C-alpha cells in the first residue's frame with residue numbers, strides 16, 4: 037500500500053497530510069480534491085501500488101489520445117465529445133467523476149511525473165486543459181459554483197449597468213447566438229451579464245469576442261467557460277512547476293518503485309502484441325516485396341541501406357532485426373538473411389564471429405535469454421542515440437531534412453498538397469501523425485478496403501509492426517476483392 | 523549624418539536624463555537599476571547595460587568622446603540588473619516587466635499614399651495618418667482598456683511610438699500583450715507576414731461594436747479619411763486614385779451607382795459632399811460593411827504587432843537623436859498634438875527640434891525643445907500623482923476592514 041498523504045515525508049506519503057478517508061455521500065458538494073476545485077488539495081488515504089500505476093498509465097494514455105486528436109485538427113464540440121467518451125469510460129459519469137479519487141490521484145501522479153522537463157510540462161498542461169474544458173461543457177449550470185469555489189474574480193453586472201451598454205451588448209449577443217445554437221431560446225433581455233478584468237479572458241479579447249470598456253470585459257454565460265479555463269491553465273502551470281521541487285524528497289522516500297515508475301510513465305507507450313504472429317510465416321525471399329508494400333518508412337530506409345551497403349550499425353540492426361522477428365522471420369531465416377547481405381563485403385567467418393551471436397541473442401537464444409520485443413515509435417523517435425550521417429536508425433520523419441523527405445514522397449508520386457501536409461506535420465513535430473499520413477497516402481481507401489469497423493481518423497499506429505499489420509490486412513483484402521471481381 | 527561633437531553636447535546640455543530616470547524608476551530606484559539599455563555606435567551594438575540613476579546614464583552617453591552612442595534603446599526590466607547577469611546562476615536572469623509599446627510607421631501605408639510619398643518620406647497630407655494612429659490608438663488604450671499612463675513619442679524618423687506604463691500593464695504576460703495587440707489589429711494577416719500589415723482590413727473584424735459605424739473609433743477614422751484622402755489627396759477627381767476606393771465595393775450595382783456619383787463631381791463641387799452621398803448610397807443596402815472597410819482600410823492604424831507582443835523587444839528611447847534626420851525623439855501630447863479646429867497637429871518640420879540647431883543655440887529650436895520637455899515633465903508628474911492616488915485608495919480600502 038502507498039500512503040498518499042504525508043504527516044512527515046519520511047513516513048512515505050506522496051502528496052499531502054494523511055487524513056482519515058471520509059465516507060462520501062453521493063451528490064455531496066465537490067471536495068477540494070476534485071477537478072471542479074482544480075485539484076486544490078492533494079488526494080488522501082491509501083492506494084495500492086498497482087492501482088497507483090494503472091491510474092497513472094490510463095491517464096497518460098488519455099492525454100496522448102487528446103494530443104493526437106488535436107494534432108490532426110479535431111477541435112470544438114467534436115473534440116469535447118471524443119474526450120468525454122473516453123473520460124466516462126475511465127472515471128464514470130458526471131456524479132461519479134466529482135467523487136472520483138481515481139481522477140484526483142491520476143492527475144496528481146502525472147503532475148509530478150510530467151514536471152520534469154519544460155517539454156513534458158507543456159504537454160501535460162495543454163492536454164489537461166483540454167480535458168478540463170470538455171468536462172466544463174457538460175454542465176454550464178455549475179459555472180457559478182466553480183467561480184465561487186475557486187475565487188475567480190468575476191461579477192454579475194446590475195440591470196442598470198447592462199442597460200447602459202445594451203446597444204453594444206445586444207450586438208455581441210446576436211453574434212454569439214450565431215455561433216452557439218442553444219442560446220437561441222433565451223432573449224437578450226433575459227440574459228445575465230458578467231464582467232471581469234480583460235486579463236482574465238485573454239482568448240476572448242484577442243479574438244474580439246467580448247465588448248471591453250475601461251479594462252473590463254463583459255461576458256455572457258458561455259464566456260464564463262473561457263474565464264474558468266484560463267484560470268485553470270494558470271493554476272495548473274504554477275502547480276506543475278512547483279511539483280518539480282518534490283522530486284528530491286521522493287528520491288529519499290519512494291526510491292525503489294515509485295521513482296522509476298514516475299520516470300517511465302511519461303515514456304509510456306503501447307506495447308505491440310506479438311501473440312498471433314508465428315515464426316516462419318515470412319521468408320527472406322519475401323522481404324523485398326514486403327518492404328516495398330508494407331514496411332513503414334523507417335524500416336524501408338534500414339532495408340535499403342542494408343541492401344546498398346551490405347552493412348548496418350548496431351542500433352540499426354536492433355531496430356530492423358527485432359521488427360523482422362516480429363513480422364514472423366524465424367531465427368534460422370534471420371541468420372540466413374543477414375548473412376547473405378553481410379558476406380557480400382566480408383567473410384562468413386567474420387560474420388559468424390561478430391554478428392551471429394547478436395542475432396541469436398535478440399531471439400533470446402543466448403546470454404540472459406531475454407525475448408526482446410520490437411521497438412515502438414516512442415523508443416525509435418526519442419529513445420535511441422541521435423543518428424550520425426552514416427547511421428540509418430531512428431524515425432526518418434524526425435531525422436530526414438525537408439528536401440530528402442520531399443524527394444522520398446515525390447518518388448511515391450504524392451501530390452504537392454499531400455507533401456505539404458506531411459511537411460507541416462513534421463514541422464510541428466508530429467512525426468507519428470506524419471507517418472500515419474504517409475500510410476494513408478500509400479494505402480488509398482484504407483478504411484473501406486480493410487473493413488475497419490470504427491473510423492480511426494488518421495490516428496498514429498504507435499508501432500512499426502502495427503503499421504505493417506494494418507498494411508498486410510489491407511493488401512490481403514485488396515487481393516480478395518480483386519479475386520471476387522474476377 | 524549627425525556628428526559626434528554635436529551628439530555629445532546635446533547629451534550634456536539638453537537630454538532630460540533626470541526626468542527619464544524619474545519616469546523609468548516609477549518611484550522605486552531599484553526598479554530602474556534592473557532596466558536594460560542598449561547603445562549603438564557605428565556598427566557596434568551593446569546590449570544589457572544598466573545604471574543606478576539618471577546621471578550614470580548621462581555619464582555613459584558622454585564619458586568617452588570616441589564612444590558616443592548614436593542612439594540608445596530601452597529594453598525590459600529583469601530580475602537582476604542586466605550588467606550583473608553573468609554573476610548569477612543560469613535561469614535566475616529572466617525578463618520581468620516592461621511598458622506595453624506601440625510602433626506605427628508611415629512606410630507601412632505605401633499602398634494608399636496617393637500623394638506620391640514612398641517609404642520614409644512623408645508630406646503634410648500623409649503625415650496625418652500618423653496623427654490618426656495616435657488619436658485612434660489612444661482612444662483604444664484609454665477608453666477600452668482603461669490604461670492611464672501613456673507616453674507618445676515621435677520616433678525622429680518615419681513614425682510614432684507609444685509607451686504605456688501603468689503598473690498592471692507593465693506586468694502583462696506575453697499572452698496579455700498579444701491579446702491587446704490582436705484586439706487592435708483589424709488588418710488581414712497572411713501566414714508569411716506575421717507583422718500583419720496589409721492594405722485591407724478583414725471585414726470579419728468589423729462586426730464588433732467598438733468598430734461599428736456608430737463607434738467613436740469609426741468617427742475619428744472618418745474625420746481623417748475625409749481630411750487626408752477626399753480633401754488632401756483629392757482622390758475622387760482622379761480615376762487612378764478612386765479605383766482603390768471602388769475596389770472595396772464588391773457589389774456591382776452599388777459600384778456602378780458610386781461610380782456615377784463620382785463622375786458627376788464638378789470642378790467647383792465640394793468633394794466631401796460627394797463622399798457623404800456615397801455613404802448614403804452604400805448604406806441603403808442592409809448589413810454591408812463597404813463604408814467601414816473603405817474608411818478603416820485607408821486610415822486605421824497599422825501597428826507593428828511584433829514590437830507590441832514581446833516583453834523583451836527593444837525600442838528607441840524618447841529624447842534620443844534619429845541618426846538620419848537629426849530630429850530629437852520628442853514626446854507628443856495625444857490631445858493637443860492632433861488636428862483640432864484650425865490646428866493641423868504635430869508636424870516634425872514645424873515642431874521638432876534638430877540636434878544641430880540645438881547645439882548652435884538656435885532660439886526657435888531651443889523653445890521647441892523646452893515645450894517638449896514640459897510635456898514630458900507633466901507626464902512624469904501625472905505618473906507620480908496617479909501613484910499617490912492609488913496609494914491613498916489602497917490605504918482607504920485597508921481602513922474599511
Ligand SMILES: [Zn+2]
Pocket residue numbers: 635637638639643644645646647648649
Ligand atoms: Zn505624402
